[in-house]
Amino acid sequence: MLTYILRRTLYMIPLLLIVSLISFSLIHLMPGDYMTTARLNPQITEETFRAQVARYGLDRPFIIQYWFWLKNVVRGDFGKSFDTRMGVFKTLFFGNRLLWTIILASTTLVLTWLLAIPIGIYSATHQYKPSDHVVTFLGFLGLSIPNFFFALVLLWLLVVVFRVGDHGLGVGGLLDGRFYDASMSWAKFCNYLWHLWPAWLVLGTGGMAGLIRLMRGNLLDTLQLPYVQTARSKGLTERVVIYKHAVRNAINPLVTVLGLTLPTLVGGSVITAIVLNLPTVGRAFFSALQRQDNPVIMGALLFFSLFLLIGNLIADFLLAWVDPRIRYN
């Protein structure tokens, strides 16, 4: 197993190298660069403009820029953000962005699973009944509404229809202004929850439908298997048959999904985080994309790719762990 993990880890190196080359080319294919907006500033002279372009190395040919970037990365230097003049990862993770990303992603994940698995089981055990259809419909509704739109509509509902401002409640962000410099208290904690639930709702509904369908399908498959029939014929109660025997096996393939969900949660919440004003790594990435802050874009892409590869590795590893029949040798 250990050699397997080691081998998989080593495979990541050429993969990341290819990812970096493709990303670098894509960035280069975007029209303009970090200095394009400065060209339209009448206050900046041509000489200053050229000096700045040279300072950022943007006047060099693409392949040379990539070579210099790669050389520095191998030495552990990912460069500095053009915008903030701080290190790339410092810019991405600045303030508690990494922490908030992890908090948001993990709480959403837990909530989604806590809701989706029981709903999936319910759906499977009530196959084709009206309640199954209702649950499935709601799940698909959540999946099909674009997250940014859902988030905007939610804000609009809170402000205009429910008029939460009349009760002194804010929308978006992490806290209401009056709690900024307050020390931690029950009221402050509740205010955090008040600001986080729209994010959970928006992000959670997006991921839930797939999970419900998967759980439903797996359980339905399992329920057809001979050993379930044996269990039933032994006179076990339906509850024991389903929860003790069928669900435990049906849930195995979902473990793979768990590993694969992690990277999408980290990278996929960008637009929601922007609309709901939450400090996440994805937002720093988005801002860098808008400003064409190349070092930060590259750093973020590598970070996300690494997360994806690790998520895959974890998925494979978990699968081997829960299913003794699988061995990677």
Add this chain to the structure above:
Amino acid sequence: MKNVLILAGLLLVSSLAVFGQGYDAMPADAHVIPIGVDGTAYADLELGVQGGTLNIANIEDPKAWNNHTAHETSTTWFTYRMHKGLVALDHITGAIVPDFAKSYEISEDGLVLTFHLREGIKWSDGTPLTADDVLFTYNDVVLNEDVDCNSRDGQLLPDGTYPICEKVDDYTVTFTLSTIFRPILNSIGVNIMPKHKLAQYVHKLNPDVPAGTFNETWTLETPLDELVGNGPWIVTDYQVNVSVTMERNPYYYGYDPAGTQLPYYDKIVSHIVANQDVSMLKFRNGEVDVYGLRPEDIPILLPESASKDFSVMITDLATYGTTWFLINQDVGLADGTDDEKRELYRTVEFREALAHLIDKDTMIQNVLNGLGAPQWGPLSVPSPFYAGRDYYGGPITETDAVIFEYDPALAASKLDDLGVVDADGDGWRDLPSGAPLTIELNTNDNTLRVGYCLILQDDFRAVDLNCNFQVVDFNTLVGQLFSSTGDLIYLGLTGGDEPNSGSNVYNSCGSLHAYRYSACEDPDEVDLRIDELLGLGANTFDLDEAFEYYKEYQQLLAHQLGYVYTVLRTFQYAHYNYVGNAQAASPISTPGGNNGLLTELCFDRRI
């Protein structure tokens, strides 16, 4: 319990150390803003009381806290509030007035500017502020090649030298010029930085730090209590992607006539929001007190204003900047194609015909909900040099405006005279030779500009000019502009009060002379006169004389129709009625802008 008391004591001491206690009494040299004083521009305002928090919204996060290496307004919005310069722009008169300097004088020969600083003023940490700080800022930061500073270009004199900044005594500095250059007054007021905090990061003064260190000083990771300023506000809290809090500087030198230190508000909290839509939701939710609104917000906000107790202020003040389309007179020059089209675009009668086709009223009504003003010249309307005024800083009468009325019939007859008629009977006008003429009109993905262009396309087509409008990526558009590969490009430029800051655009060799770059090698009479007027306007400190030069310059450019000006938004904002003196908000200095004297100094929280 004892530990708690010690901790509380330490916290108290440290907060006093960071923030000091302010002046014992109003300094003799305080800057008194004549709030409520009859006969001044501030007569309508009322004296306020200190206290409260002003909430506003900004779209983007600051990128650093370093005023002189900042490249974007999301950063300078904050740094301009922490640091003030020698002179500033009066937001009502548009004139240059003393700010940190209490007065200044210009020598008889116009070559020496002497500034007298306010005495007894301190930095926000209580350290005295003297001429040494001014010298440090000018000589060691702004003019230092090692510092990546955008305001250095503004200090350049026409002969390629920089002013020489010298100290006379602790409270007097002089700037010696090699040649008379009036616009230097606008740029010399660079925001002053604290030498006692920053000199250690300047390689020239402290060789122990590597070159370029200053550029990486006062970044976002700098502890906020390191930031020291002389402006009205100091950043005290930053929640990434969420908010920036600024608190009053206890040592700010601004006071009202009753001796109350300004600003009246204790704090200003800038909420960082995703976009204007969220910004407006936050205003409607009562989380933001003042909101600079868009034309499309008015129908939503007006009906709500009574029940929620806020006011929607509709003004007819045009905002800064210009909106135009350029007719590329060098089209096809680089690759030797489109000779006839280029010839046509270079004919002023053809450009006049296009100018007569702009239906500015419809643009204002349909795109701006009626909240706009037509624009005819290159200079921002609020500028005291604007040619629609009768004299420097005078009222706007538009007596001498150069206006091409919307007149499709006249445009059609001008086109007929040029031989631009439908030769092949396909319903579209052709070039004089009979070859088909297609006008490519491009702009970027900006709702307003797209709206203007659609109207423009209709106007052109109404007289059978085949116009093909396309939205392209912003950077692609900028690329077209600089490589002279576009046809008609619709864009806008930022603008200010100083006509000379447009020299990069209108001087025949300017890097933004995008309607005809070839004018640099091959200028015509008008180009030469424009270059000459720019020089003359800059070469005198007599404002009335300069006004006359700039007036002719603006009229010439309007007739030349290189950039063809269209319409501008007027300034609208909304504020909750508990914000006192909010009528002082102006397009120059609102919580949304950051030039000059800040009007928010006069705002106060009413109960």
